[in-house]
Amino acid sequence: MQLRRPRQSLWVILFQISNSIAIWREDKTIAVLYRKKEGRRLYEIRAAGSTRRLYTDGVLHSQFNPRRLITGSVWDLLWLGLFFRPDPNPKRVLVLGLGAGTVVRQLQTLFPFVQIIAVEIDPVHIELAELHFGVDMGRVKIFQDSAQAFIAGYRGPKFDLIIDDLFSGAAGIPHRAVKCSGPWLSRLEKCLMPEGFLAINFADFAELKESAVFKCLGDGSRFKSGFELRSPSTENVIAILMPESMYSVDLRRHLSETPVLSKALEKGQLRYQARRLRV
Numbered sequence: 001m002q003l004r005r006p007r008q009s010l011w012v013i014l015f016q017i018s019n020s021i022a023i024w025r026e027d028k029t030i031a032v033l034y035r036k037k038e039g040r041r042l043y044e045i046r047a048a049g050s051t052r053r054l055y056t057d058g059v060l061h062s063q064f065n066p067r068r069l070i071t072g073s074v075w076d077l078l079w080l081g082l083f084f085r086p087d088p089n090p091k092r093v094l095v096l097g098l099g100a101g102t103v104v105r106q107l108q109t110l111f112p113f114v115q116i117i118a119v120e121i122d123p124v125h126i127e128l129a130e131l132h133f134g135v136d137m138g139r140v141k142i143f144q145d146s147a148q149a150f151i152a153g154y155r156g157p158k159f160d161l162i163i164d165d166l167f168s169g170a171a172g173i174p175h176r177a178v179k180c181s182g183p184w185l186s187r188l189e190k191c192l193m194p195e196g197f198l199a200i201n202f203a204d205f206a207e208l209k210e211s212a213v214f215k216c217l218g219d220g221s222r223f224k225s226g227f228e229l230r231s232p233s234t235e236n237v238i239a240i241l242m243p244e245s246m247y248s249v250d251l252r253r254h255l256s257e258t259p260v261l262s263k264a265l266e267k268g269q270l271r272y273q274a275r276r277l278r279v
Contacts, residue, residue: 081240
């Protein structure tokens, strides 16, 4: 996971100020808990109070706070689409791009019996997920591999949710590591259950617009509806593709009916915008 910084609009600046104040109140100092140079890559874990953040080459990849399930950022959006349905209970989830495991830990907390497979090409990220970011390694199967190779060779049971969180970066600017093309989406679809959801992370709307997502929506397509999900803290856009017609009002209602998420909504911790993808 790599986050793209939002444009410096007044709204974004105010959000960043409030977020900074919250961090300052929690702990006035930021400590570097871990620092490792591996080839040309630099890995750092920085702590502010109870929150830990993994930076690889200066770019934020993962965030963890043992006291809080919700991050208030893009990681929440990767699984949020499940709540377009009432009382979601995914049996199997595939995460492409583990990072240090933020979304895996969230899924393990929300769905205690879910089976998770995660694919991550960076061995340092896998190591840190267990040691510093609260991932229960007994409840996730991790493959150190490229997503393309894993998907090409996968012949196992299909998934209720596939999360495509594949990012790279150059000069601190994130971009997708795998082009979201028609062939790539077709390969992901083959790994989904008929009623399965697909969540894809894009650095911004321009990257989503250039993808093949819009071509796989609508009549005659597997996915009958889709939404873009955003967090006010980043420019990232999550595309959630679903096999039946859904409505944003349903998402809000189902979140409000889930106690742990309802509290996060009331406290302003779970922030999102949902907009229908138009073909």
